[in-house]
Amino acid sequence: MEPRSLNFDAVLSIDNIYKQYGAQIVYENASLFIGPGDRIGLVGANGTGKTTLFRMITGEETPDSGKIRFDPHVSSGMLSQESQCSLGITVREEMQSAFPEADEAQNKIENLAAKLEFAGGHEAKEALRQLSQAQIDLEMQGTDTMEQRIGRVLHGLGFPTDALDRLTDTFSGGWQMRIAMAKLLLREPDVLLLDEPTNHLDARAVKWLQGYIAEYPGAVFVISHEPKFLDEICYTIVELEGGKLSEYTGNFSQYQH
Ligand SMILES: Nc1ncnc2c1ncn2[C@@H]1O[C@H](COP(=O)(O)OP(=O)(O)OP(=O)(O)O)[C@@H](O)[C@H]1O
Ligand SMILES: [Mg+2]
Structure with a gap:
């Protein structure tokens, strides 16, 4: 295990955090630095606190002690395990709200x-x-490029061409999650947080997402239980165990060996 140098240019730093729910200590002296182009996979057993870390980064939760520091110009956005898109509007309107x-x-x-x-x-x-x-x-503001980007992301995630004019309500829960994912990708936050993004995707959309992440201009931090997906996108694995975050350089297969 190779801990990275502490003085590199972090967009986000998690500094000695402590978090407890009732009697359960979820984080204890946990630290992590995220650099501008990082591709980090977060792994750990069920219920250890992976989602909680993302929620602390977005501000939906706060650590009991310690700090989560952002560069003031840095934005973050999260796709959660139960992400929702807006209802009662067309897919086009939902995509345009990303701009x-x-x-x-x-x-x-x-x-x-x-x-x-x-x-x-x-x-x-x-x-x-x-x-x-x-x-x-x-x-x-480049509306032409905006339309093209919307088309590219929707197509990549497997939407049919007539999807743009349909109400979001007419899609199943799994497809509504894809709509939420499309909107988040179009917003392009500097730190993209994806919690189990492959859960509602078929093999073709997973492959497209891997390519998209490879080209993504910001940092990507992903929770996943899919070794193949992590191998394709990550070059750092962070393991959560016993409230501590340990960092390994390499993809998932390299981390396992
Ligand atoms: N708001 C809350 N109040 C009380 N306990 C909570 C709360 N949120 C999470 N927990 C508990 O904290 C622990 C960590 O939860 P979290 O959802 O972060 O785990 P996880 O690693 O994402 O799990 P999974 O792999 O199942 O998604 C769990 O035991 C969970 O029950
Ligand atoms: Mg979770």
């Missing part, structure tokens, strides 16, 4: 266009000027 700035510009354009219908004279001229500016703003 809040573009969504806002689009709303602005719609409001200005509506205003223009009833405006006259100077007011119309001003609305027209604002409308053309809002369209420029939207183009600057």
